[in-house]
Amino acid sequence: MRVIRSEDGEVGLQLAYKERPDLIVLDLMLPTLNGIGVLKGLKRDARTLHTPVILLTARAQTEDRIQGLTMGADDYVTKPFSPKELVLRVKAILKRLQKSSQETDVEAGPFRFDKNSLKFYISNDVVELTSTEFKLMLFLCERANQTMQRNDILRYVWGYTDEVISRTLDTHMKRLRKKLGAQAELIETVRGIGYRFLLPKE
Helix, strand or coil, X not given: CCCCCCCCHHHHHHHHHHHCCCCEEEECCCCCCCHHHHHHHHHCCCCCCCCCEEEEECXXXXXXXXXXXXXXXXXXXXXXXXXXXXXXXXXXXHHHHHHHHCCCEEEECCEEEECCCCEEEECCEEECCCXXXXXXXXXXXXXCXXXXXXXXHHHXXXXXXXXXXXXXXXXXXXXXXHHHHHHHHHEEEECCCEEEECCCCC
16 A cells, blocks of 8 residues: 555645545544544545545544544544554455445436446436536435535536636536436525435435
8 A cells, every 4th residue: 555644634635635545544633634624624525525534533532533423434443553453444445445436337216327338317218418417417416415515516527626616517407407307306406505416215
């Protein structure tokens, strides 16, 4: 494994945005920006939103650990810990991640995505989407019930690196909703923030 190291929270967060590591081991006790602050930064940026995180915590940091797991951390290790145990946990998460990335079909409510052919289905009926529309829908559906900020969507789908004001997203969303027909109501506009895919209740 190639390890990139930072002893400062803010510096480490910027490094994560730049390097996009496969996994982050995050100490909660960091200068400048503590571990919870770093985790918040990781989870609100499209570049690191799905990067797995293992928290390093002291036994007294129970509330921070619970908060971290609630915010999307994948695992935690309590100090003092065995380096061998940490390596095993890292390997287990990376193995699980690799298996997940090999899945070619994604289902979300009435929608199904075939990543190989870039085909999109509503209740087994093929709906023709452009590659951008496919990527946009997949991005929202893989994050069901989460409000996605406009800039995060623009960064992930179109590759914009800076915060921008663009009508591109709204134009694509308008066309996409027409193609979704009766299911368009599952894509909710969150005014002033972005969009959210609402997973239908069974």
